[in-house]
Amino acid sequence: xxxxxxxxxxxxxxxxxxxxxxxxxxxxxxxxxxxxxxxxxxxxxxxxxxxxxxxxxxxxxxxxxxxxxxxxxxxxxxxxxxxxxxxxxxxxxxxxxxxxxxxxxxxxxxxxxxxxxxxxxxxxxxxxxxxxxxxxxxxxxxxxxxxxxxxxxxxxxxxxxxxxxxxxxxxxxxxxxxxxxxxxxxxxxxxxxxxxxxxxxxxxxxxxxxxxxxxxxxxxxxxxxxxxxxxxxxxxxxxxxxxxxxxxxxxxxxxxxxxxxxxxxxxxxxxxxxxxxxxxxxxxxxxxxxxxxxxxxxxxxxxxxxxxxxxxxxxxxxxxxxxxxxxxxxxxxxxxxxxxxxxxxxxxxxxxxxxxxxxxxxxxxxxxxxxxxxxxxxxxxxxxxxxxxxxxxxxxxxxxxxxxxxxxxxxxxxxxxxxxxxxxxxxxxxxxxxxxx
Amino acid sequence: xxxxxxxxxxxxxxxxxxxxxxxxxxxxxxxxxxxxxxxxxxxxxxxxxxxxxxxxxxxxxxxxxxxxxxxxxxxxxxxxxxxxxxxxxxxxxxxxxxxxxxxxxxxxxxxxxxxxxxxxxxxxxxxxxxxxxxxxxxxxxxxxxxxxxxxxxxxxxxxx
Numbered sequence: 001x002x003x004x005x006x007x008x009x010x011x012x013x014x015x016x017x018x019x020x021x022x023x024x025x026x027x028x029x030x031x032x033x034x035x036x037x038x039x040x041x042x043x044x045x046x047x048x049x050x051x052x053x054x055x056x057x058x059x060x061x062x063x064x065x066x067x068x069x070x071x072x073x074x075x076x077x078x079x080x081x082x083x084x085x086x087x088x089x090x091x092x093x094x095x096x097x098x099x100x101x102x103x104x105x106x107x108x109x110x111x112x113x114x115x116x117x118x119x120x121x122x123x124x125x126x127x128x129x130x131x132x133x134x135x136x137x138x139x140x141x142x143x144x145x146x147x148x149x150x151x152x153x154x155x156x157x158x159x160x161x162x163x164x165x166x167x168x169x170x171x172x173x174x175x176x177x178x179x180x181x182x183x184x185x186x187x188x189x190x191x192x193x194x195x196x197x198x199x200x201x202x203x204x205x206x207x208x209x210x211x212x213x214x215x216x217x218x219x220x221x222x223x224x225x226x227x228x229x230x231x232x233x234x235x236x237x238x239x240x241x242x243x244x245x246x247x248x249x250x251x252x253x254x255x256x257x258x259x260x261x262x263x264x265x266x267x268x269x270x271x272x273x274x275x276x277x278x279x280x281x282x283x284x285x286x287x288x289x290x291x292x293x294x295x296x297x298x299x300x301x302x303x304x305x306x307x308x309x310x311x312x313x314x315x316x317x318x319x320x321x322x323x324x325x326x327x328x329x330x331x332x333x334x335x336x337x338x339x340x341x342x343x344x345x346x347x348x349x350x351x352x353x354x355x356x357x358x359x360x361x362x363x364x365x366x367x368x369x370x371x372x373x374x375x376x377x378x379x380x381x382x383x384x385x386x387x388x389x390x391x392x393x394x395x396x397x398x399x400x401x402x403x404x405x406x407x408x409x410x411x412x413x414x415x416x417x418x419x420x421x422x423x424x425x426x427x428x429x430x431x432x433x434x435x436x437x
Numbered sequence: 438x439x440x441x442x443x444x445x446x447x448x449x450x451x452x453x454x455x456x457x458x459x460x461x462x463x464x465x466x467x468x469x470x471x472x473x474x475x476x477x478x479x480x481x482x483x484x485x486x487x488x489x490x491x492x493x494x495x496x497x498x499x500x501x502x503x504x505x506x507x508x509x510x511x512x513x514x515x516x517x518x519x520x521x522x523x524x525x526x527x528x529x530x531x532x533x534x535x536x537x538x539x540x541x542x543x544x545x546x547x548x549x550x551x552x553x554x555x556x557x558x559x560x561x562x563x564x565x566x567x568x569x570x571x572x573x574x575x576x577x578x579x580x581x582x583x584x585x586x587x588x589x590x591x592x593x594x595x596x597x
Contacts, residue, residue, distance in 0.1 A: 020507065046511040052531065062528075065512035302508035302535060309507060328508075330535040337547070339538045381534050383543030385504075410543065411495060412488040422541050423443070423493070 004093060006103040007035045007077075009315055012084050012094070012253070013110030014038035015047060016301045017282030019066065020308025021108050021315070026074050028316035034076045035102065037094070041081035042134055043068065048301060050137040054167035063134065087253050089275060106277055106315040109254065109265060110308060113247030113283035113299050115160075122217025127225035127240040131164045132247060140164075143240060144171055150239025151176070153228050155214050157184030159329065161244035162201065166333050168242075169204050176207040176236055178214055178228070188329045190345045192362060193338050193378050200334035217241055247299055249284040262286055264297045269321045271311035279315060281307030290324035290392055291342040291373050298327045324392065330381075339381045341388055342366070342374035356405035363405040370398035383409060389422075390414070438521030439559070440582050441569060443493050448485075448576035450492030454568035455481040461560050461567040480548055482557040483568050494568065494577060496557040497544040499523050505536035505545060513554075522559055530554050 009025050011018045014036050022034055045063040052058040071078050079096065086095040093103050115130035117123055127150070129140050144150070152168050154161045157179030165175045177184065183194040184201065201208060209230070216229040227237040249264035260266040260274035264286040271279050271287065281287065282304035286295040303325035313320040328341040343366050346353050351373065354365045359379070365387070366374035372391045377384045387404055390397055395418060397404060403413040411419040456468075463471035463479040472478055483496040503523050505514050513529035514536055516522070525545075532552035537545045545556045560566040569577045 048510045048533075049531070301510050302539065305507045328535075328538060330533050330538050332531075332533055337534060339534055341538065381537060382546060384534075384538050385540035385545075386543045388538050389541040410484070410486045412486045412491065423445075423495070424498075 004101045004103045006105065008032035008105045009034045009108070009312075010094065010102060010104035010106070011036045011108045011110060012038075013108070013112055013282065013284075014040060014044050014078070014080065015110065015112055015282070016065075016304035017110035017112070017285075017308035017311075018108065019044050020305035021110065021279075021281065021312035022074060022076055024309040024312030025316045028313060028318045031075075032316065034074070035079060036071070036076055037079045037082060037084055037096065037102070039081065039083035039097075040133060040135065043071070043078075043080070045134055047132070047134075048163075050131070050134050051163045051167045053134065054131075054137045054141055054164070055170040057170075060134070060138075084253060087257055087259075089257055089259075089278075092277070104277075107279065108308070108311050108315065109259075109273070109278065109280040109284060110282045110304070110311075111250040111253060111284045112304075114250040115243065116245045116248050117243050118245065120214065120216055122219050122225065122228075123243070124223075125217055125219035125225040125241075126223050127219075128217060129240065129242050131160050131242050131244055140240070140242070144168075144173060147239050148172075151237070152240045152242060153178060153214070153236055153238040154242045154244055155228075156180075156244035156246065157208065157210070158187060158244065158246060159185065159331070160246070161242070162197065162331075162333050164242050164244055165201060165206050166204075169206060173240075174205070176209060176238070177201070178212055178230065178236075179208065179210045180213045182210050184208060184210070185331075188327065188331075188340050188344060189338065190364065190376055192364075193340070193376055196336055196362075196378065197333060197338075200336050204334055214241075247283060249297065251284065262295075266295065267307075267322075270314040270319065271307055271322055272314065279311040281311045288322055288324045289326050290394065291326040298325050300325075300328055302328060326391070328388070336378065337381050338376065338378040339384050340374070340376040342372070342391055344374055344376055354401060354405055361407075365401065365404060367397070367401060370396040370401075372397055372401075372404075380407070386411060386414070390418075438499070438582060439579055440499065441496060441557070441559070441566060442578055442580055443495075444576045444578070445491065445493040447574045448492045448494060449574060450485050450487035451573065452485045453571050453573060454483045454494045454577060455485055457567040457571040458483045458557075462555075477550060480546060480555060482546070482555060484543070494572075495542055495544060496568070497523060497540075498542065500541075504539040504541070508535050508539045510535050520559075520562075523556070524558065525554055525556060527551075527553055 044065045046065045049063045083097040084094045115132050151174040154177045157177045168175050185194050212230045214228045215231045218227040219225050229235050265280040267280050267285050273280050283299035287307050289296040310322040326342050330339045352367045356363045361379040364376045458481040459479045465471050483494050485494050511529045513526045530553045548555045
């Protein structure tokens with residue numbers, strides 16, 4: 001048997017989580033060998049920017065998340081465009097599609113999410129796409145170049161669906177969004193802000209059909225899409241379909257292994273899986289959500305990086321707890337700026353909503369037992385982080401909650417102990433100034 | 438690294454730090470021209486907060502664990518290894534405000550005109566940034582701290 005190369009830190013996945021990990025590892029360990037494996041052929045790119053590529057606003061080179069010499073500078077070996085097909089937990093070995101085998105000392109599973117594609121008829125037809133990778137964006141771009149007159153049906157009015165709609169409209173493609181629920185962006189926005197986006201999308205020329213699903217994608221004898229049939233029998237003709245229902249954890253490597261899986265890979269506060277030495281982060285992992293007080297899937301970029309960073313530090317021997325994350329989103333579709341975090345509407349009567357609204361400004365907090373569990377800011381989003389960190393630090397805001405939605409909200413809206421802590425200032429002691437930072 | 442520190446107990450909230458920050462980041466270094474004659478006023482990277490007798494000047498403090506760097510969707514926000522400063526690459530920034538949502542100080546601001554995020558840049562390598570140089574009460578001062586990871590200056594400032 002050939003000698004199998006042993007790698008100190010083997011990272012599967014080359015996006016936010018994987019990069020968060022390798023940057024943390026290099027802070028703690030300058031020399032330990034690192035290899036990053038990814039089935040994507042590109043150096044790390046900003047996944048949210050694929051919409052700017054499709055819109056024609058950025059070239060592929062302009063999507064780079066890190067400098068082009070990032071891997072070289074950090075002494076990281078890369079194996080791109082090659083998929084891991086098997087984990088062997090008995091011998092700590094992975095098998096790659098190319099037949100190559102790699103042995104690890106510490107392993108990180110940052111395999112991300114995979115688009116949800118329901119088993120509907122016609123999903124294999126030409127002109128049917130998903131939209132989560134740069135390869136997807138390139139494929140859609142090529143298709144539009146070949147068929148500039150093709151209309152699009154976007155299945156799903158969530159972040160991915162609205163994002164691809166904005167890009168397609170910029171390419172002068174006519175779009176119809178089909179959303180199963182009663183309103184678009186229903187997971188991350190409340191009724192009010194969702195309607196604002198709905199109106200903005202419509203004003204830009206797209207159609208939105210809510211409360212319906214696509215039951216079938218219609219294709220001709222050449223296997224090319226020509227329309228969709230809705231659950232009520234309505235038929236919409238189109239030349240392309242983008243399936244943007246959401247993503248689910250990409251679990252094929254860990255299914256049928258000893259690694260514990262719930263909806264995603266279960267991890268502890270160090271982002272370690274149930275198998276010692278194997279870590280997971282990002283869209284594939286269920287990490288701690290400080291709003292719900294339990295581990296959940298929160299498939300957003302910032303949490304992936306932070307989870308990766310935590311995993312990396314622990315893999316390199318620096319015991320560090322994951323600070324926790326929650327569902328956070330910041331969007332600027334069609335020129336409307338909205339940030340949201342946590343619970344977006346009061347789930348029941350034990351929650352309270354505080355709302356301030358004037359001109360184009362909309363600020364809403366959701367509270368339970370004096371704690372902020374959710375926030376939505378629109379129009380004026382400056383200083384929103386002051387509140388997000390109250391959520392994260394679980395600060396009881398009961399006595400000053402009203403000031404948090406006022407126009408002049410700032411650090412001084414918070415109790416003195418909290419703002420001093422944020423500024424890390426120390427009050428003067430015995431007349432001698434020791435106020436710092 | 439060199440950092441800006443505040444002495445909140447001698448800050449009277451006059452706002453000159455904001456004014457000189459705006460001037461420093463204007464296309465002309467003349468107050469009247471910058472504020473009155475050349476289009477929209479430049480944006481300040483510092484913010485004065487005041488309530489009753491308490492006031493202080495807030496700006497990015499280049500946190501030990503910079504949440505903005507970790508959250509940035511495009512890789513625009515990074516820490517400069519040489520200076521320890523957190524910087525925004527304007528080419529990469531898409532102005533999405535994710536950094537603003539995680540900053541505990543509210544120190545990152547949205548430049549709506551250019552659709553970019555802006556923050557204190559230490560006046561682009563000046564020995565003494567404009568806010569510090571023009572604070573009439575020495576409520577702002579610069580000091581070296583041992584490393585990025587220390588939030589206290591290496592040498593304590595002289596007592597007032």
